[in-house]
Amino acid sequence: CFFYxxxxxxxxxxxxxxxxxxxxxKDKGERLDRKYWVDTGSLVIQSCTDNSSLRKKVLLPxxxxxxxxxxxxxxxxxxPTHCMEALKIxxxxxxxxxxxxxxxxxxxxxxxxxxxxxxxxxxxxxxLDSIRSIYDNCCEEKIANQLWVVxxxxxxxxxxxxxxxxxxxxxxxxxxxxxxxANICKYFFKGHCRFGDKCxxxxxxxxxxxxxxDHDGNRNKFELEVRFPSGCKxxxxxxxxxxxxxxGEFPPDxxxxxxxxxxxxxxxxxxxxxPCLFTLIDLLxxxxxxxxxxxxxxxxxxxxxxxxxxxxxxxxNSEGGNxxxxxxxxxxxxxxxxxxxxVQKVKKEDDELCQKFRDKQxxxxxxxxxxxxxxxxxxxxxEAILEAIRDNQIVIISGETGCGKSTQVPQFLLDNWxxxxxxxxxxxxxxxxxxxxxxxGVAERVSAERMERIPESVGYQIRLETKTSPWTRLLFCTTGxxxxxxxxxxxxxxxxxxxxxxxxxxxxxxxxxLMILKDLLPKRPDLxxxxxxxxxxxxxxxxxxxxxxxxxxxxxxxSVEQYFLEDILESTNYVLEECSQSSRKxxxxxxxxxxxxxxxxxxADIQSIEMLPYEKVKDENxxxxxxxxxxxxxxxxxxILHAFVVLFM
Numbered sequence: 216c217f218f219y220x221x222x223x224x225x226x227x228x229x230x231x232x233x234x235x236x237x238x239x240x241k242d243k244g245e246r247l248d249r250k251y252w253v254d255t256g257s258l259v260i261q262s263c264t265d266n267s268s269l270r271k272k273v274l275l276p277x278x279x280x281x282x283x284x285x286x287x288x289x290x291x292x293x294x295p296t297h298c299m300e301a302l303k304i305x306x307x308x309x310x311x312x313x314x315x316x317x318x319x320x321x322x323x324x325x326x327x328x329x330x331x332x333x334x335x336x337x338x339x340x341x342x343l344d345s346i347r348s349i350y351d352n353c354c355e356e357k358i359a360n361q362l363w364v365v366x367x368x369x370x371x372x373x374x375x376x377x378x379x380x381x382x383x384x385x386x387x388x389x390x391x392x393x394x395x396x397a398n399i400c401k402y403f404f405k406g407h408c409r410f411g412d413k414c415x416x417x418x419x420x421x422x423x424x425x426x427x428x429d430h431d432g433n434r435n436k437f438e439l440e441v442r443f444p445s446g447c448k449x450x451x452x453x454x455x456x457x458x459x460x461x462x463g464e465f466p467p468d469x470x471x472x473x474x475x476x477x478x479x480x481x482x483x484x485x486x487x488x489x490p491c492l493f494t495l496i497d498l499l500x501x502x503x504x505x506x507x508x509x510x511x512x513x514x515x516x517x518x519x520x521x522x523x524x525x526x527x528x529x530x531x532n533s534e535g536g537n538x539x540x541x542x543x544x545x546x547x548x549x550x551x552x553x554x555x556x557x558v559q560k561v562k563k564e565d566d567e568l569c570q571k572f573r574d575k576q577x578x579x580x581x582x583x584x585x586x587x588x589x590x591x592x593x594x595x596x597x598e599a600i601l602e603a604i605r606d607n608q609i610v611i612i613s614g615e616t617g618c619g620k621s622t623q624v625p626q627f628l629l630d631n632w633x634x635x636x637x638x639x640x641x642x643x644x645x646x647x648x649x650x651x652x653x654x655x656g657v658a659e660r661v662s663a664e665r666m667e668r669i670p671e672s673v674g675y676q677i678r679l680e681t682k683t684s685p686w687t688r689l690l691f692c693t694t695g696x697x698x699x700x701x702x703x704x705x706x707x708x709x710x711x712x713x714x715x716x717x718x719x720x721x722x723x724x725x726x727x728x729l730m731i732l733k734d735l736l737p738k739r740p741d742l743x744x745x746x747x748x749x750x751x752x753x754x755x756x757x758x759x760x761x762x763x764x765x766x767x768x769x770x771x772x773x774s775v776e777q778y779f780l781e782d783i784l785e786s787t788n789y790v791l792e793e794c795s796q797s798s799r800k801x802x803x804x805x806x807x808x809x810x811x812x813x814x815x816x817x818x819a820d821i822q823s824i825e826m827l828p829y830e831k832v833k834d835e836n837x838x839x840x841x842x843x844x845x846x847x848x849x850x851x852x853x854x855i856l857h858a859f860v861v862l863f864m
Contacts, residue, residue: 284309288316290459292471294520301524310361314444317455319524320471320517321478326446335448336360342450342490345679350496365439365496371503373435373465375510433461439477439499441492451703453478453485456495469510471517476509479685486709487690488700489681564686565641568672572633581666588626588664591619592769597627600766604628604712608736609744609763611756615770616749621646621716622661624747628712629672629689644689646714647697649725651677653717658682658691694724701731712743718756719748733760 281302287309288298293316305311318325343363346354354365400416402408408418442455456477458470477495484491499506518524575581588594593614603610614620625646632642648654658675667673674683676692683690694715701707713732718725732744746756753765783789837845 281307284312288312290467290470291316291457291474292467292469293320294518296520297518297524304525310442313442313457314455315524317457321475323455323478325444326448326452328445331360331446331448335451338450338490339443342492346492346496349493354492361443363441363492365441365492367437367439367496367499368435369437369499370435372437372460372469372506372510373462375507376465376469434464436461437465437499439495441495448703450485450490451488453481453491456481456491458499468514472509472512472514473506475517476506483683483685484681487676487681487683487692487696488703489676489696490679493679494681560685561641565636568686568688569633569636572630575666578666584664584666588619588623591623592617592771593619593623596766596768597623600624601627601631603764603766604743604745607764608740608742609746609760611753611760611763611765612745612747612768613753613765614747614749614768617771617773618768620747620768621657622664624745625689625691625714626661626664632688641709642688642711643709644712644714645697645710646689646691646716647694647728648691649694649717649720649722651693654691654693657716661689661691694722694728698724698728698731706735706739707742710742712745714745714747716747717749718746719752729759 284302284307285295285298288301289295291313293301297316297319298312301312301315302309304315314325317323339360343354343356346365350365353367354363356362357364398417400408400414400418408414438459438461440457440459442457443449444455447454457474458477460467460470477498480494480498481491484494593600600610600612612620612624625644628644629642632640636642646657648657654675654677658669658673662669662671662673665673669675670682670684670687672686673689674681674687674691676683676690676696678693678695697713707713715725715728715732718729736742736744746760757763757765832841834845
């Protein structure tokens with residue numbers, strides 16, 4: 216009864232309970248783990264959790280966007296301090312911040328925000344469609360006319376870092392496991408430990424840690440991004456190219472180093488107005504040695520982390536302004552410094568080419584190649600050709616077939632520059648070909664004669680394929696490639712010689728090129744133009760270009776030897792398999808004719824019956840006996856084969 220009475224009184228007291236005023240309470244703090252009754256000797260505190268201090272901070276929407284933007288920029292390899300500064304300048308615009316970081320890290324001038332012509336946008340669409348058809352839709356346009364993303368599987372990059380860090384990881388794991396294995400009782404595992412449970416060493420077997428398997432589906436996944444800033448006239452101007460890893464294992468700093476290589480490739484392509492996306496994808500997929508060599512080099516700092524992207528000047532501090540105009544970022548001073556750096560880089564590359572050429576001249580293999588070149592008729596006119604080009608702005612070279620003008624004249628110019636180069640001279644030779652196969656074939660032939668590989672000093676460029684390098688000084692290309700380059704670079708400032716080969720094969724492109732070159736020559740007095748052809752009306756071109764000198768090269772005949780397919784089949788003992796790709800099935804009528812042919816061959820007395828056929832009668836109208844008599848000097852196998860071809864093909 217007393218218990219029920221106590222419960223009812225407690226319930227009524229709780230109903231009447233009310234909190235006092237806030238000022239009547241005293242704050243005891245949040246260190247609840249230290250608060251207990253010290254006068255109670257039996258109280259033992261095992262553990263305590265202060266739940267009052269676990270308050271999760273809820274990020275506001277704009278803070279979440281800022282964190283996402285920061286993590287996105289850090290994936291490219293940019294320093295977090297610079298990322299935050301760029302986001303502050305652009306008011307949180309990730310694309311604008313990325314453009315600022317690329318401009319400062321790699322010293323890239325941002326284009327003026329002008330309107331892009333429609334023909335350039337059409338070229339981009341054609342390139343994007345071509346890449347999609349080649350690489351099975353791995354390329355997508357995330358932002359129209361602004362951002363392309365290419366998804367690539369680059370396993371060799373992840374394997375490179377896995378092998379690099381494998382020894383370090385194994386060593387650290389061994390250091391962790393050694394103390395644990397030392398605490399195991401060795402007597403217990405031998406059979407008996409006399410200390411029993413009181414032994415200070417462990418009687419438990421060592422636990423082997425399970426091998427961690429990689430379940431990350433994005434481990435080898437990378438994304439190649441091609442961004443077109445506002446006003447970018449790609450492919451006449453290089454885009455902003457970058458690469459990121461979708462896995463957290465790949466270091467972002469390495470992405471930045473690969474990005475630098477990709478930017479150089481894109482710049483080289485756009486100098487000749489060539490689309491660069493196919494070249495970049497091919498470099499990442501097939502240029503493993505080049506990418507790995509870049510990653511093995513000593514790491515360099517692209518932009519010091521302690522420096523601001525745009526340091527404040529005294530004028531900015533006096534005015535108290537924090538705003539920075541993006542158009543003023545690539546200043547004239549930076550442009551002049553960049554131009555001088557490019558000149559020094561080209562000079563260094565020219566020095567390397569000259570040194571390699573001098574070293575190569577001492578090679579016996581190169582001397583043998585030069586001896587073979589001396590046998591060509593064009594070599595006998597070498598001095599006359601060089602003198603005519605040196606004294607005249609335009610020269611016509613007429614050479615018969617086989618004289619070697621297509622392969623030797625460009626080399627005469629290149630070798631003459633390498634031998635007599637001074638500290639300021641520079642040469643860049645472009646040789647046009649009417650067809651893509653001829654451009655590739657001549658470039659490979661010239662490169663082989665120079666004991667080189669493409670692309671070194673010799674390269675070629677056709678539609679959707681470019682094989683050039685920073686050391687390329689002789690470029691073979693189609694006429695359309697040169698016309699496309701003239702659209703963005705009307706004066707061809709870096710080009711010193713233009714060779715138009717096979718000029719007699721007149722077409723709309725070649726005639727249009729000659730018209731442009733005629734107008735360009737007065738504006739570029741240092742530009743040399745050489746017209747070459749096997750057979751052409753020299754008077755027509757002489758009158759058009761105001762009587763330029765003509766150098767004629769005699770031709771040389773080559774012995775031609777004929778080989779017939781029947782003789783090759785007989786000499787190689789080739790037998791066509793029944794189900795091979797080169798065979799085809801015979802119909803019912805052909806099968807019956809084949810059976811009758813076999814019967815005629817078995818019944819015919821070839822050697823005793825000689826039926827002289829008329830010469831005008833075709834083989835398919837002869838009988839078996841007449842066919843064997845016409846080709847009586849041929850083996851039986853070849854006669855049967857010929858009869859089969861005549862009847863059924």
